[in-house]
Amino acid sequence: MAKSNPLIQGRTRPAFHRLSPVNINGAPGQRLMIVLRTQGCEYAAKNDGGCTVCGFANHAAPGIGGQGILDQLAWALEELPLTGVDEIDLLTLGSFLNENEIAAPVRAELLGMIAGLGGVRRVSFESRSEYVTDAKLLQSRRILGERTVEFGIGLESADDHVRNRIIRKGLSRDAFERVVATLARTGLDLLVYLLIKPPHLDEARAIADAVASVEYVAAVAARHGVRARMALEPVFVAPNTYLERVFLRGDYRLVNLWSVVEVILRTHQMGNIFVGLSDEDLSRNRTTGSCPLCQERLVSEIERFNHTLDVDRLRELDCPCRATYLEDRESGRI
Numbered sequence: 548m549a550k551s552n553p554l555i556q557g558r559t560r561p562a563f564h565r566l567s568p569v570n571i572n573g574a575p576g577q578r579l580m581i582v583l584r585t586q587g588c589e590y591a592a593k594n595d596g597g598c599t600v601c602g603f604a605n606h607a608a609p610g611i612g613g614q615g616i617l618d619q620l621a622w623a624l625e626e627l628p629l630t631g632v633d634e635i636d637l638l639t640l641g642s643f644l645n646e647n648e649i650a651a652p653v654r655a656e657l658l659g660m661i662a663g664l665g666g667v668r669r670v671s672f673e674s675r676s677e678y679v680t681d682a683k684l685l686q687s688r689r690i691l692g693e694r695t696v697e698f699g700i701g702l703e704s705a706d707d708h709v710r711n712r713i714i715r716k717g718l719s720r721d722a723f724e725r726v727v728a729t730l731a732r733t734g735l736d737l738l739v740y741l742l743i744k745p746p747h748l749d750e751a752r753a754i755a756d757a758v759a760s761v762e763y764v765a766a767v768a769a770r771h772g773v774r775a776r777m778a779l780e781p782v783f784v785a786p787n788t789y790l791e792r793v794f795l796r797g798d799y800r801l802v803n804l805w806s807v808v809e810v811i812l813r814t815h816q817m818g819n820i821f822v823g824l825s826d827e828d829l830s831r832n833r834t835t836g837s838c839p840l841c842q843e844r845l846v847s848e849i850e851r852f853n854h855t856l857d858v859d860r861l862r863e864l865d866c867p868c869r870a871t872y873l874e875d876r877e878s879g880r881i
């Protein structure tokens with residue numbers, strides 16, 4: 548992922564951006580993810596830091612105005628290679644639909660800038676549930692025209708204890724399902740972020756949790772007739788988070804890439820899944836991994852899956868470290 552550079556020639560840059568392969572409604576494409584630097588997440592500010600794994604506050608720019616936010620997208624659209632980009636994920640350090648974080652006119656202008664891009668077939672943005680209204684979603688539909696518009700929400704886990712006690716998401720399943728009903732009424736697609744291995748879950752439980760979460764989201768989306776995509780996010784350890792404290796005292800082990808592969812193999816038939824490999828520029832010892840022999844191959848095969856949705860090559864992967872991983876997982880050592 549590209550570096551986080553606050554100020555270049557007087558213009559604020561996005562907190563992060565990343566170009567990666569994706570599959571759009573059956574066809575391979577390229578996704579540009581941009582995380583706009585905002586004043587930060589209001590939920591985190593009002594709830595003792597917010598979610599226990601989220602390090603977005605590290606990148607916030609308190610006091611940044613609407614122009615500062617617009618400048619970041621203008622910079623991205625001018626400076627990044629957009630040829631071949633089919634999808635833009637326009638993220639923020641909090642909720643795109645919270646008008647205390649992004650004022651309504653700025654939101655409309657950001658969407659209008661994306662609407663001016665010819666080749667983009669899918670656009671997504673993300674928000675906590677409490678800011679979602681029919682009017683805001685209909686407005687985004689209107690501005691973005693014929694493109695697929697996807698609404699992203701961090702559910703993280705379908706399990707209430709994992710989501711609200713461990714991750715401290717502050718999101719009920721009822722509220723999540725109300726959002727899905729709103730999408731059905733307004734004609735947007737659903738993008739749900741799910742974590743692989745939040746704190747306090749061992750490897751086996753983490754796999755089971757991710758699989759059950761995909762199953763739940765697929766069922767809710769089907770019940771409402773909404774097209775859904777699940778972004779599975781292997782947890783990484785961001786600075787200044789509860790997770791970092793647990794990690795530094797030796798009580799958290801990063802998810803093994805073999806678990807990520809297993810989650811893909813066990814869920815790909817349930818719906819449209821995607822593995823987010825964002826890492827906020829963290830060093831390798833804070834992000835998912837396997838062993839030096841297979842690490843790069845597994846990452847590139849996972850990215851290939853994101854592009855093609857084909858699991859055949861993932862099934863064939865092997866490495867000497869895999870047997871040890873399976874033994875450790877079986878015994879609960881990891």
Ligand code: SF4
Binds near residue numbers: 597603675
């Ligand atoms: S994960 Fe989202 S809701 Fe939670 S603290 Fe971070 S930005 Fe806020």
Ligand SMILES: [Zn+2]
Binds near residue numbers: 838
């Ligand atoms: Zn290996």
